[in-house]
Amino acid sequence: MKTPLHSLLFLLLLLLSGLTTQTKAQTVYTVTGLVTDAHTGDPIPFASVALVGRRSGTLTDEKGRFSLVVKILSDSLAVSSMGYKPLRRAIDPERVSQAVDFKLESGGNSLQEVTVKAGENPAWRVLRQLRKNRSINDRKRLAAYEYDSYVKTEIALSHVTDRMRKNPLIKRINEAMSKHDSIVDKEGHRVLPLLASESVSRYYYKANPERKREDIRKTRIKGVAVDDAGLSSQLLGGTNLVSQNFYDNYIPILGKDFASPVGDNWKNWYEFFLADTTQIGDHICYEIQFDPKRPEDLAFTGKAWIDTTSFALCQIETRIGKGANLNYVSGLTIEQELESTIDSSAGASATAGWLPVSIHLNADLTGVGKQSLGLRAKVILRNSNIVVNKPRPTLFYEQPIEPSDTVAISNEAYWHTVQRTLAGADSLNKDDQKTRQVIEKLRAVPAVKMAEAVGQVAVTGFYKVGGFDLGPYPYLFAVNSVEGLRTRIGFRTNEQFSRNWILRGYLAYGTLDNRFKYSGEINYLFSRQHWTIAGVRMADDLERLGLTPELIGGNRIFYALSRFGRYRGGYHSQQKEVYFKTEPVKGILLTATLGTRTFDPVFPFHYRLQPELGEQSPLQSDIFDAYWSIEARLARKEKYLMDGNERITLGTKRAPVLTIRYTHGSQALGGQYNYDRFNLRAQQTFRLGPLGRTTYLLSAGFTPSTLPAPMLFPHIGNPTPLLTTNTFNRMQFYEFVSDRFVAVHIQHRFEGLLFNRIPGIRKLNWRLIANVDALWGGQRKANRDVESFKLLPGGTRPIYFGSLDGNKPYMEVGYGIDNIFKIIRIQAIHRLNYLNDSPNGLPLNSFALKASASISF
Structure with missing residues (x-):
């Protein structure tokens, strides 16, 4: 499905090979x-x-x-x-030239006494008092608050280089656009506008339990590759982009944690200078200037104005320079103005915490290389009509972002009112109106339409045709030892087809096995607010043991690459399922499933039907399983966006995501076995202050039943040269199988903690990464007795599944360098034990260098 900003971002990637800055004569x-x-x-x-x-x-x-x-x-x-x-x-x-004289009156305001110790920076005393008064001034002290929010967002391409002018797309754009369409920024640079939007919403917050809600009332938007005002309003409206609280110790920006200049660790990160006192609105404030101790650190340069009476943060201007260890960002500024609020629940005009009333964010992004294209983004936010400490019922906050049904309907009278009451001087002006006209003309250029289509496919994996999306493209082709050349075509419906009925499916064919494979699914969406959906699916396809989409957590690229090359552990599977999902309470998703599946291996394998008979037991290769399962997924503080019929997660702000599942196999439903299976999965990312960020994935499984090895827990190995997180990168495919296990994958990103302090290396913006992967597991003797080692007809040796020693965990450690050329990661992986040949005779190497590529800030 084509989503707003997705194709826009890919269009930028197409252009990020190089537009030299066009300047006009500067007026001084x-x-x-x-x-x-x-x-x-x-x-x-x-x-x-x-x-x-x-x-x-x-x-x-x-x-x-x-x-x-x-x-x-x-x-x-x-x-x-x-x-x-x-x-x-x-x-x-x-x-151009003028003279202005000033006659200043003596100050009549008396300041609170600031005692400066000998040899101490006078700014430190002010900052200590600010932290002491945080419990009074920080917005987190409020039980609840709500306000109207106006947001204007503008995105444009800048720095068009001579090399980029030779790009066929840019040449066609220049041919289509007249000189009258040129837009020049305040620095005299010609820019190419890509998006201009403004949005009005009402934002609600409750502290205990913590709940948020945002009602998007109106959005108007013009943009390249942006069609859906509903999703755009969720992405660009309210506090999604600009919600930084500088009282926090660290400020999350672009996936990184920047040290706050007024956080608890201010002395470790910054140099300060107490410049002066000045008046900000009705407040006399100390002006404190700050700079990072090391330019490469994730820290700000700027100024803070702190009220001399309450020691509250009144205003702050911060900027991130080119020296910071941050990719693609040549400059970023955040400006906030805060005002004290009136406690509506106190009866009198009692002051409460301070809330931001105006926020300006400006970002300049660049690609890789000196000739790369620039991207300029500007966000302006204004908050008004603030009400504090009047919490609403908890159920009111259940829908985190709620677009109005008329959010995209044009209403000029409404926007004229917004200009008077909310936006003021920040509303769309004459330059903004011209920007919207240029964007409309730009979208009519055939070359831009083609770039939009390419971006849509590259980013989402699907190509939209009316009510259908065709794809995803990573699965179109594969070549492996079982299927030969595999081709596949798939589809899904979008909201243009129906806002309740959702269809998905694909058809695949292998030239070597001459066999068709397919999958079909029908869903009905009952509720978006509580995300309630029921569905039926059927599939007949070739899978690989331990590498189903469910087991690898939806890693689409890894799953697609696993279909290439020698197809070890392949089996044909026919699956039929009916399921029901609902989210009765925000953050708790419940799923019930009833289904059947088959296992028909294409590798040499058989098992004992009556293991108590030993070698006299009859043997069988295929398995038929009938089961039902219930699952609970707990994701506290998880945020979602609604993209038509799809729900997109924005993460959980470092809160853990916990999934618990119970599965029961039933002979009464037609299966071969009665069994019980328990699964647990937990993952989380959290920061360790200046030490960086840690991510862990904990998984565990237990089945007390006696079953063939494929129905137990095959552990996910990765013998390929590509580094894949959350797998065992020095383990062979299905090398070990367990009936009980605990696995943990821990990865720590030091960011620039070490490399930023090494001369010569710190300019490269490299980042150190370390990981530990451990697996405790084993099989009961009853399950090991199910496996048979008899030769198959024709004398073929069957595949053997290894078992771990329950007293000795399998261990891997790794260390590497990330952000090489801003996209490459090289990691060394050491396998610490179980170093003999694998159970199937494949040689083992305890050490490997692996690589991966990703784009991140």
Whole structure:
């Protein structure tokens, strides 16, 4: 299914090979003036002079004079100095040269006493007091809050290089666009707009139990490869993109954890300078400037303004520079303005925690190489109509993001009201309107339409044709020793077909085995709010022991690659299932399944039907299983987006995801065996402060029943040269099988902790990774007796499944370097034990170097 931003992102990847910055003649503006004491007329030296809304400024000299030379002017100039009241004066943003004088009045506000110890940075005292008052000022102290939110998002391509102009796509775009369509940013660079949107929502938060909800009221959007305003409003509306709380110790940005300049560990990461006091709104604030101790660290440069009375964070400006160990980001700024709130439950006008009322986020992204294309993104958010400490019933928060039925319906009168009441000066202006017109014209270019289609297929795996999506493309072709050339075509329906009925299926054929394979599934979606769905599926296909999509956790690429080459452990499987899923409470998904499946191996294998008879037991190769199962998946704090009939998870913010399943095999349903099976799976990512991030996957299984080896737990090995996490990378396919096991995969990313401190290497932005994989397991004697070692007809030796020693875990350790050329990971893997030849005579090597590729920030 084509989703908003997916094809847009791939279009960027198509272009990220190189558009040289086009500049126009720069206009230079000069503002000069004199700053004096209003009563004495004496000049005020070293006063701060700054453009309001810009990060351009200067200081007065010893005679109180200043000269500010900039490329862009704002509409006013602000001057502040210790002991004086701040003063703003309007200026003409169109005049090239102008003079403005300031006469400052003595400050009438008394500051709280700040005791500075000998040899101590005076900013430290302020920061300690800020952390002490966090319990009073942090928004987390609020029992509940809600507010109206306006968000404007703009995305454009920038830095069009000479090399990129030779790109056929760019040439066709330039031919289609006239000079009147050119848009130049405030720095004089020509940009190519890709997306412009604005959204209005009502955001709700409750602390105990923690619940969130966002009602998307209206969205209007124009963008390349963006059609669905419903999903776009969820991605671009409200607090999804800009919800950073700087009182936290670490700020998550682009999958990385940046140390907060006002967090508990401020002294370890930053250098501080107490610059001055200045007025922010109705508050007299300390201005503290900060810089990272090491430019490569995940830390900010910027300024914070802290109220001199309450020591609350009033405003903060942060930016991430090119030196930070962050891929594809040449610059990123976050600006927040916060205001204290009124406790609606207190009866009187009691102040409560501080909430952000204005947030600006600007990002400049680049590709790989000096000639790469640039991407510029800008997000502006304004919050108003705030109500605090009036929690709603818990059930009210069950739907985390709820788009209005009329979210995409045009209503100009509504947006005029928004401009007056919510957005103000940040609403779509004349330049924004031109941007929307250029995007509309850009989308009509045939080459862009083709790029959208390619992006749709490459990112989603499917090509949309009306109410059907064809794909996914990774499964189209494969070549292996059983099927020869395997071809497959699949489909699924989307919301244009039906918002309740969902159909999926595929047909495959192998040229060597001359056999058709297929799968078909019908689902009915009862509820999106509580995600209730029922379905029936049937399949007949060639699978590989231990590598079904269920066992490998939906890793589509690994599953597709497993169909190439020598097909060890292959078997034909016919499966029929009926199932029902529902989420009665947010974060708890329940699934019930009833089904049958067959196991018909294409490798030499048989087992004893009556193991108590030993070698006299009759033998059989195939298995017929009938079963029912119940499963509970617990994912606290998990966030979802609705993409038509698909539900997309955004993760759980490092809370664990726990899955528990019980399966019962039943002869009463026609199966060969009565058995019980228990499965548990838990995974989580959490941060260890400056030490980096750790991810673990814990899985366990137990069956007290006596069964053939394929019905137990074949462990997932990976003898290929490709590194795949959450597998045993030095174990052969189905080398070990257990009837009880506990497996743990632990991976730690040190980010730039070590390499950022090594001269020469730190400029490469390499990142150290380490992993430990362990497996405890074994088989009872009753299950080992089921296996037979008799030669098959024709004298073929049967496959033997190994068993672990219950007192000795299988162990692997690894270490490697990630982020080589920003995409490559090289990892060394050591197998520490079970070093004899594998049970099937395959030689073992305790050490291997493996590689993988991924795109991440």
